[in-house]
Amino acid sequence: MTETIARYPKALVVIHWVTAAAVLGAWATAEGGREVVQNPPLLHFTLGIAVLALVLPRLVLRLMGGGAQPDHRSRALTVVAEAAHGLLYGLLIALPITGWYVASQMGVQVQLLGLHLPALTAPIQGRPGAIAEFHESAGSIILLLAGLHALAALWHQFVLRDGTLRRMSLR
Numbered sequence: 001m002t003e004t005i006a007r008y009p010k011a012l013v014v015i016h017w018v019t020a021a022a023v024l025g026a027w028a029t030a031e032g033g034r035e036v037v038q039n040p041p042l043l044h045f046t047l048g049i050a051v052l053a054l055v056l057p058r059l060v061l062r063l064m065g066g067g068a069q070p071d072h073r074s075r076a077l078t079v080v081a082e083a084a085h086g087l088l089y090g091l092l093i094a095l096p097i098t099g100w101y102v103a104s105q106m107g108v109q110v111q112l113l114g115l116h117l118p119a120l121t122a123p124i125q126g127r128p129g130a131i132a133e134f135h136e137s138a139g140s141i142i143l144l145l146a147g148l149h150a151l152a153a154l155w156h157q158f159v160l161r162d163g164t165l166r167r168m169s170l171r
């Protein structure tokens, strides 16, 4: 049975799906090591910075009360879902900032549609260290987490049939 459910505001729905596509695109266009210095992956930078730019309006929409009502059927699962969403938000902020920082460490200028962004730190000699490793691992972790999150949404939609997907749809 499909219940009447609270939906996310349309602006947040658009941001959710554009962000999901940008994260996937950033992951698919990622390069590592020397290739980044010789031939900077500008599409990777642009998609990643777009993710960062969309987080702020998204958080404002949430703080203005734009979140849908949580499912109170299981308190434990609500906590898990909220923790996963919190972690996804953390990665949506940490990934682009660490990527930008690492590019600066490598002496690579970050360009966004022809616009030059300032360096976040001075260039260093040799390989960038722990922050680069964090960025690379977090880039895969966000994809894994988003995949589990999508499976959970599909489980709600097609097994529990509670209309969860409609909360994040425009129609």
Ligand code: HEM
Pocket (backbone or CB within 6 Å): 012, 016, 019, 020, 021, 023, 024, 058, 062, 068, 085, 086, 088, 089, 092, 142, 146, 149, 150, 151, 153, 154, 164, 165, 166, 167, 168
């Ligand atoms: C990188 C990809 C993704 C990220 C970072 C992401 C992130 C999020 C976050 C943070 C929320 C909480 C609401 C908000 O503040 O926007 C959310 C909700 C939601 N997401 Fe995703 N998502 C991704 C991909 C997907 C995919 C592929 C699906 C569907 C198959 C999906 C379905 C949903 C649904 C249905 C909700 C509403 C859940 C509810 O509160 O009932 N998401 N997502």
Ligand code: HEM
Pocket (backbone or CB within 6 Å): 022, 023, 026, 027, 030, 031, 032, 033, 034, 036, 044, 045, 046, 047, 048, 049, 051, 092, 095, 096, 097, 098, 099, 100, 101, 102, 103, 106, 110, 128, 132, 133, 135, 136, 138, 139, 140, 142
């Ligand atoms: C959601 C956004 C992002 C995701 C999912 C992501 C993902 C990744 C992944 C998986 C790698 C490793 C590639 C490999 O080693 O083959 C990588 C590397 C890199 N990314 Fe990102 N990234 C994002 C945003 C950004 C942004 C915004 C920038 C810069 C403005 C950036 C700059 C870099 C740099 C410089 C490297 C190379 C690091 C090294 O070789 O040590 N990334 N990214």
